[in-house]
Amino acid sequence: MSTTTAKRAGAKARELTLVQAVNDALRTIMREDPSVLVMGEDVGPKGGVFLATEGLTEEFGEERCFDTPLSEDGIVGCGVGLALNGMKPVCEIQFQDFIFPAFDQIVSEAAKMRYRSGGQYTVPMVIRTPYGGGIRGGLYHSQSGEAYFCHTPGLKVVVPSTPRDAKGLLIASILDPDPVIFLEPKALYRSFREEVPEGLYTEPLSTTREVRPGDAAVVFCYGAMVPVCKQAADRVSEARGVEVRVVDLRTLLPLDEDAVLDAARDSGRVVVVHEAPRFCGFGGEISALIAEHAVERMEAPVVRVTGFDTPFPNTLEHYYLPDARRVVDAIEKVLDF
Amino acid sequence: MSTTTAKRAGAKARELTLVQAVNDALRTIMREDPSVLVMGEDVGPKGGVFLATEGLTEEFGEERCFDTPLSEDGIVGCGVGLALNGMKPVCEIQFQDFIFPAFDQIVSEAAKMRYRSGGQYTVPMVIRTPYGGGIRGGLYHSQSGEAYFCHTPGLKVVVPSTPRDAKGLLIASILDPDPVIFLEPKALYRSFREEVPEGLYTEPLSTTREVRPGDAAVVFCYGAMVPVCKQAADRVSEARGVEVRVVDLRTLLPLDEDAVLDAARDSGRVVVVHEAPRFCGFGGEISALIAEHAVERMEAPVVRVTGFDTPFPNTLEHYYLPDARRVVDAIEKVLDF
Amino acid sequence: MSHDLLQILDAKGRKVGRAPRVKKDLLLRMFRAMVETRAFDERCMNLQRTGKIGFSVPNRGVEATSVGAAAALDPASDWIAPHYRDFGMLFFHGMSLERMFDNMFGNRDDVAKGRQMPVHFSFREPIPYLSISSPLGTQIPHAVGIAMAMKKRGEKGIALTSFGDGSTSTPGFHSGMNFAGVFGAPVVFLCQNNQWAISCPVEKQTASEDFAVKGEAYGVPGVRVDGNDVLAVYRAVSQAVKRARAGEGPTLVEAVTFRMGGHSTSDDPSRYVPPELFAEWEERDPIQRFEAWLCSEGLLEEGEAERIREEAERKMMEVSKVSEAKPRPPLATIFTDVYAEMPRHLERQMEECIHHHATRGEGVDEKGEFPL
Amino acid sequence: MSHDLLQILDAKGRKVGRAPRVKKDLLLRMFRAMVETRAFDERCMNLQRTGKIGFSVPNRGVEATSVGAAAALDPASDWIAPHYRDFGMLFFHGMSLERMFDNMFGNRDDVAKGRQMPVHFSFREPIPYLSISSPLGTQIPHAVGIAMAMKKRGEKGIALTSFGDGSTSTPGFHSGMNFAGVFGAPVVFLCQNNQWAISCPVEKQTASEDFAVKGEAYGVPGVRVDGNDVLAVYRAVSQAVKRARAGEGPTLVEAVTFRMGGHSTSDDPSRYVPPELFAEWEERDPIQRFEAWLCSEGLLEEGEAERIREEAERKMMEVSKVSEAKPRPPLATIFTDVYAEMPRHLERQMEECIHHHATRGEGVDEKGEFPL
Numbered sequence A, B: 001m002s003t004t005t006a007k008r009a010g011a012k013a014r015e016l017t018l019v020q021a022v023n024d025a026l027r028t029i030m031r032e033d034p035s036v037l038v039m040g041e042d043v044g045p046k047g048g049v050f051l052a053t054e055g056l057t058e059e060f061g062e063e064r065c066f067d068t069p070l071s072e073d074g075i076v077g078c079g080v081g082l083a084l085n086g087m088k089p090v091c092e093i094q095f096q097d098f099i100f101p102a103f104d105q106i107v108s109e110a111a112k113m114r115y116r117s118g119g120q121y122t123v124p125m126v127i128r129t130p131y132g133g134g135i136r137g138g139l140y141h142s143q144s145g146e147a148y149f150c151h152t153p154g155l156k157v158v159v160p161s162t163p164r165d166a167k168g169l170l171i172a173s174i175l176d177p178d179p180v181i182f183l184e185p186k187a188l189y190r191s192f193r194e195e196v197p198e199g200l201y202t203e204p205l206s207t208t209r210e211v212r213p214g215d216a217a218v219v220f221c222y223g224a225m226v227p228v229c230k231q232a233a234d235r236v237s238e239a240r241g242v243e244v245r246v247v248d249l250r251t252l253l254p255l256d257e258d259a260v261l262d263a264a265r266d267s268g269r270v271v272v273v274h275e276a277p278r279f280c281g282f283g284g285e286i287s288a289l290i291a292e293h294a295v296e297r298m299e300a301p302v303v304r305v306t307g308f309d310t311p312f313p314n315t316l317e318h319y320y321l322p323d324a325r326r327v328v329d330a331i332e333k334v335l336d337f
Numbered sequence C, D: 001m002s003h004d005l006l007q008i009l010d011a012k013g014r015k016v017g018r019a020p021r022v023k024k025d026l027l028l029r030m031f032r033a034m035v036e037t038r039a040f041d042e043r044c045m046n047l048q049r050t051g052k053i054g055f056s057v058p059n060r061g062v063e064a065t066s067v068g069a070a071a072a073l074d075p076a077s078d079w080i081a082p083h084y085r086d087f088g089m090l091f092f093h094g095m096s097l098e099r100m101f102d103n104m105f106g107n108r109d110d111v112a113k114g115r116q117m118p119v120h121f122s123f124r125e126p127i128p129y130l131s132i133s134s135p136l137g138t139q140i141p142h143a144v145g146i147a148m149a150m151k152k153r154g155e156k157g158i159a160l161t162s163f164g165d166g167s168t169s170t171p172g173f174h175s176g177m178n179f180a181g182v183f184g185a186p187v188v189f190l191c192q193n194n195q196w197a198i199s200c201p202v203e204k205q206t207a208s209e210d211f212a213v214k215g216e217a218y219g220v221p222g223v224r225v226d227g228n229d230v231l232a233v234y235r236a237v238s239q240a241v242k243r244a245r246a247g248e249g250p251t252l253v254e255a256v257t258f259r260m261g262g263h264s265t266s267d268d269p270s271r272y273v274p275p276e277l278f279a280e281w282e283e284r285d286p287i288q289r290f291e292a293w294l295c296s297e298g299l300l301e302e303g304e305a306e307r308i309r310e311e312a313e314r315k316m317m318e319v320s321k322v323s324e325a326k327p328r329p330p331l332a333t334i335f336t337d338v339y340a341e342m343p344r345h346l347e348r349q350m351e352e353c354i355h356h357h358a359t360r361g362e363g364v365d366e367k368g369e370f371p372l
């Protein structure tokens, strides 16, 4: 299911990192559509703390890419206002950990505007923000809050894991008529390059991406856990001479439930992986969905590999984050059940 | 598991409604412990919009029960400060729907203070707030946000469903050394009376309560869904000549997982019910836990009965809220699987 | 640094300041809107007392603030991000009365499809009147964003946002005022200081000398006006609108008024409002005052005010009956408008819900009273 | 309505205002703390550049603000709810240097058990120095609550909270200032206006004339002081502390200073700070200025400043080496201190985690650089 319309995959492509692909997406859509604005803390001359907005103020001027005062409530609140009145704001929250002052504007306003006004007022905006661990950022530069947003009807929640998807999904999110929380895995910002189509290239929201085919078991993941899961699946597949599938969920809400259930039914053995704490996390939803709709095809119970139910530590972050070995263990567990 | 210490069940008891029991709990602990403060919007002379704090300013003075400016961020933020410095604030948020401006203080500060200071600073505070539907309050006077809090390590989340528990759990929460989100089912505030022990009576946190015994299936629920589930279980039990158990979870975090898993294993047939939207809701956690730890004893997949994945409607709220009939259907489904 | 209080008509309707040059038509339109506001308010109070609607929010006493401010706007270009206690704005701009009552009853024809509580209006026409939410202060940054959009496109429109004294304590006030100051947004902030936030009096709300002074923290000029004097409100807001349109940035207008009743139909103000205050402010009634002046100027003829009042009351009765008679919205409206396009999981939930109620309909008991 | 800038020593260290009557001991203690602050700062920058720690926050240029303010407090009764750019407060009050470096390395002896990023300190002794979190402005209402508690118990203590110019835009500033005004809390708000919030200059942060004026919105008096003049900061904060202790309520002190470097070790200020500004403010260096005055007053002997500096640098080198050599915290620290008592689910997760790493230890690759 996708509500995007434009999809003109450029013939040409360039090798980009994920953060460059974000930049490219913003630049491309800003050239195309004058109503697209970029706003947030330090997104202007500095180009964003991760340089995702580098050069945009230079190219499009301060009216279209601008620094704001230090208020996430203001960024999202004014962003909602801009969206209500014909603009398409792309708000940057510097770290996802700092989104909470804007939580009321996101949950009470952006998410509920269309519903409560009977469709008279709508909020086509994107809130992009780097999330997750991997930079030794401690409690407040490492969190993965997707479950908070996924539990909020009216929002869409998108998490790319490759440069190509970062571009395609970000443009699709900007074109989407509803508010999108766009979570960028900061650990992958510069970890590898990939060919990214030029031009106004989109990937449809609410679709999954197969990272690795396989029929012995399936691992559901997203964001920075995708390469971790791929590595784990490769190892198990090689060691056991079977093929373990890896599916990148990409859009968590609205989730492509049919794709998830089909993939689960295929092998009947499911692992789900995320960085966020386990309790009431996204993995629970996958487990519950499968119990409700695919249990008769399951060969093993769903196993979750997640961050622990603690705040995010600093020195020991690599013991907190799921690593390939933990995922390997989980895959072996569902294979051997 | 419980960290409460005081439990002097009074010999005497009085018939109270749930909201009166809340008032009684506050009055009792305030008499006992001068460091307990009550603060929030309209909690003073007006006695709170539901009258939960009626008479407290009169008895304890403005220093101990006081109105605040209209800022949930300030209520919780100053509450954290008071708790850091030896007081035990009980903050009222007028409706749980209005807690989001305080979300940052709750999630980033109260929940993480002990951890990030290595135990040097702690936040023994309670945030009480009426939650859930039942008063025709529309989108913003009806929400059930427990999943947001349950996904936040460092918080405790308590939801009473009877006057007796409301008192016992509230006093236990105030005595607890960690921050507690205390969600009061407003639909049950005045719906029935029950004998409530006088004096400093506590119920241990992180324990469940058996509402109704049974071995054919078990329904997990909390708050205003408890009487709904009881009614449903009664009906099915009578109709089928079996006994369906109902368990009130009471503390959602830290959940008494052993009790939940034991109850699930007993019958192997589980229904979980809440008002909140389904997607990434608390029910998913129960389903996932059971898949992980008790699957070999399950006779049927866990079925969730929940609010829909939409904002909370007004005119049609009674079609949105799970009713006994939806729960009956779910129980029958797990029985007939 | 406290601000003077701008007044044009005193409590008796005597001119004490320079009256704005306003056409008779407009003056009468304001008067009619104030009278209609009161009639609507009274009708709603009645419907609530008789159990036909669940909730309303008294507007008695604040009619001049809402109407005077609304009259300063141009519906062809401007936006309103309103407070819930702003019935007067709706009447001044001639929003559909039937749609208003449809909202109060949450019926099938309600634009919000019965999803919102009463008084949480939402209109596009004839002037954009932004959907009201219950969380306070959130509309303030919306107005700033709306205004910034107009400025960016070089349009001449402005946004007016209205909120209570209590709402100045919210994060939305702080961020909205600050962003407006920094970006020079063409926005008018109307603080409806009715002295109370439910039971919290202004002196427990803030230690500042008044509300207008709060503009200083944001480089936004503040003015104070007698909120029961419709001409004064009209002038102050018109000047603020003019500044905004001229690219001179935002203004904060504090309208000093009084909530002549409970916070809502669920509230009993006798628990906390000293009764003498009601008596005192009754003397400053905004409608009487304006009526006295209009009569003294010969702008209202003998008996005309009474006719306007009766006409308004009759209309309220008639239209409310029309709305009352309508059925509730269809079940599907629980699921529509969550997104532009309904996702699969909502389709499934909708089917289940409709099937469940079609096959197992026992009727539900609808109990539960709104406490505030 | 802009505020005058209180100054006692000019940029050259010449007395231009009345100097506070302060004992020599205290003056030298302030000087030493400023020198140590700079030495610590430089050591940390070095450790970061050589890859031994991941992050630090330059304190160069703001030493007088932190130290002058801290010197006005009584460790026996007062609390600090600090900004992260407040090393000077730690040095003035003699917090354990080893514990500070333990934090920078996140090692086994770190009081926060390696959970926090560097510079997010937390101390109980010798003065409560509240655990720093990254989200900005959240400490402001904490200070107000802490102060309210002291007032309620009739203690004489006060709370001082420090924050940057950028942090005035946060909800915490708004609610903290407002609550302090309403409740007359004995709190001192120290706005460290170093002209920048990362790359955002003050004129894009707020349209207000200055930061002190923001107090007006809350009935909190505001004063402005040269933040590079330690005597002026000491006087202004001492007066605010005195007011608070006397039950006269909160004060907002704006200390005007300049961030002489990047926002953090991850930031390149040449992207956005005009270089001439650094040159200009180098001339106003707080340590040089104070040193010049101390010498001119005969309070520092020839060569004494140099000895203090060398001593400080030596200590930094020594102690940092001690901390560097310590092992990281044990795995169990991931799971402790979430609650007073460890719940079952965390016990289980801890066992799993320890078992996993004990049996499957391959070593993890620790990559990832902090961008800011």
Ligand SMILES: Cc1ncc(C[n+]2csc(CCOP(=O)(O)OP(=O)(O)O)c2C)c(N)n1
Residues within 6 Å of the ligand: B041, B070, B072, B094, B098, B101, C085, C134, C135, C136, C163, C164, C165, C166, C167, C168, C170, C192, C194, C196, C197, C198, C259, C263
């Ligand atoms: C964020 C938030 N907190 C609390 C409430 C509950 N509440 C509803 S109205 C109100 C008082 C509003 O006072 P004011 O802004 O002065 O407006 P008035 O009702 O006086 O017009 C309160 C506290 C709310 N709606 N939103």
Ligand SMILES: Cc1ncc(C[n+]2csc(CCOP(=O)(O)OP(=O)(O)O)c2C)c(N)n1
Residues within 6 Å of the ligand: A041, A070, A072, A094, A098, A101, D083, D085, D134, D135, D136, D163, D164, D165, D166, D167, D168, D170, D192, D194, D196, D197, D198, D259, D263
């Ligand atoms: C709520 C929040 N938003 C954003 C950030 C990211 N951030 C860290 S420091 C900073 C600038 C702070 O500026 P200021 O308050 O002036 O303090 P300074 O660094 O200048 O001392 C920002 C935006 C944050 N830490 N918290």
Ligand SMILES: [Mg+2]
Residues within 6 Å of the ligand: C164, C165, C166, C192, C193, C194, C195, C196, C197, C198
């Ligand atoms: Mg008011």
Ligand SMILES: [Mg+2]
Residues within 6 Å of the ligand: D164, D165, D166, D192, D193, D194, D195, D196, D197, D198
């Ligand atoms: Mg700064």
